[in-house]
Amino acid sequence: MKIIDLRSDTVTRPSKGMREFIASAEVGDDVFGDDPTVKNLEDRTAEVLGHEAALFVPSGTMANQVSLRALAMPGDEIICETGAHIFNYEVAGAAAISGIQLHPIGAANGILTSEIVEPLIRPEDIHDPRTAAIAIENSNNRAGGTVFPMEVIGDLRRLADQYKVKLYLDGARLWNAATYLGVKPSEIASKFDYVSVCFSKGLGAPIGSAIVSSRENIKKARRIRKMYGGGMRQVGLIAAGALYALENNYTRLGDDHKRAANLARLLSKSPFFLINPDTIQTNIVVIRLASGLNPDRFCQKLSHEKVLVVPFGENMIRAVAHLDVDDTDIEKAANIMLETADSPA
Numbered sequence: 163m164k165i166i167d168l169r170s171d172t173v174t175r176p177s178k179g180m181r182e183f184i185a186s187a188e189v190g191d192d193v194f195g196d197d198p199t200v201k202n203l204e205d206r207t208a209e210v211l212g213h214e215a216a217l218f219v220p221s222g223t224m225a226n227q228v229s230l231r232a233l234a235m236p237g238d239e240i241i242c243e244t245g246a247h248i249f250n251y252e253v254a255g256a257a258a259i260s261g262i263q264l265h266p267i268g269a270a271n272g273i274l275t276s277e278i279v280e281p282l283i284r285p286e287d288i289h290d291p292r293t294a295a296i297a298i299e300n301s302n303n304r305a306g307g308t309v310f311p312m313e314v315i316g317d318l319r320r321l322a323d324q325y326k327v328k329l330y331l332d333g334a335r336l337w338n339a340a341t342y343l344g345v346k347p348s349e350i351a352s353k354f355d356y357v358s359v360c361f362s363k364g365l366g367a368p369i370g371s372a373i374v375s376s377r378e379n380i381k382k383a384r385r386i387r388k389m390y391g392g393g394m395r396q397v398g399l400i401a402a403g404a405l406y407a408l409e410n411n412y413t414r415l416g417d418d419h420k421r422a423a424n425l426a427r428l429l430s431k432s433p434f435f436l437i438n439p440d441t442i443q444t445n446i447v448v449i450r451l452a453s454g455l456n457p458d459r460f461c462q463k464l465s466h467e468k469v470l471v472v473p474f475g476e477n478m479i480r481a482v483a484h485l486d487v488d489d490t491d492i493e494k495a496a497n498i499m500l501e502t503a504d505s506p507a
């Protein structure tokens with residue numbers, strides 16, 4: 163029986179069409195600026211996101227770390243939400259590599275609003291760190307794939323301008339946020355000074371992320387990427403997968419969202435899973451387990467039944483819909499989860 167892997171949208175494998183496109187990619191030494199496929203990907207990404215320029219990087223973490231370094235000086239502060247990837251899942255890179263102090267604050271559903279942020283912006287005082295930027299994550303992973311309403315982003319932009327701080331978007335799943343809102347990705351991305359996006363999540367490329375910003379900012383980011391060891395040579399082979407993903411897999415993201423909602427709906431019928439299907443906005447389903455079900459043990463039991471999901475903090479698990487699961491897989495996974503929850507330990 164096939165394993166139904168819902169651990170993350172990063173687990174997808176390149177399709178035959180993607181592999182063929184990769185195999186035929188023209189390449190050159192990208193550190194010399196000679197790789198035409200990387201250039202195509204960067205130009206196309208900048209265009210799709212409504213910015214002047216883009217920089218291809220190996221991972222979302224490097225995209226964030228290069229951007230943070232470009233946004234702030236050692237001793238500066240960046241405001242983010244408590245669940246943020248940059249705060250929780252990057253091995254304290256902002257502090258360790260860039261000397262940046264992250265200033266996290268909680269927000270309902272991960273939606274950091276201007277009302278929450280404004281009191282945290284530091285005054286000009288000799289004692290205070292300088293607030294360099296406000297960082298948000300859209301969609302918000304920890305909060306369960308939640309999406310920022312456009313008005314909230316507009317307010318944050320005005321706040322950032324008022325206080326002369328930068329606005330940063332960790333847009334690993336910006337594609338999903340735009341799909342949910344029914345807007346072009348550029349409508350969201352153009353409101354930010356720097357944006358990072360992943361090609362290896364919902365879009366299904368094997369590797370790769372990008373940063374977009376102004377031409378000047380990307381020139382600076384390119385030097386930082388080199389410093390971090392992210393200057394790559396015939397990387398068109400990898401950029402080709404990302405380009406293929408961007409051109410072919412964006413319009414299907416709505417299917418993942420429907421499947422995530424369906425999974426939530428099927429599970430919500432059981433008292434073991436505390437989830438309101440109406441709260442599912444994108445491809446991520448965060449489920450609270452009823453007391454008596456331990457997340458680690460439950461995930462392990464499920465894995466014996468060939469369904470993979472991940473523990474996600476106290477009493478929680480996470481399942482993610484993606485390119486490599488269909489409607490039948492979701493129904494099967496839901497049934498196995500219901501049976502496993504119901505079976506004696």
Ligand SMILES: *Cc1c(COP(=O)(O)O)cnc(C)c1O
Binds near residue numbers: 223247248
């Ligand atoms: C996955 C993810 C990243 C980092 O991506 P990697 O490629 O795994 O380094 C950054 N931000 C968010 C919100 C993510 O979900």
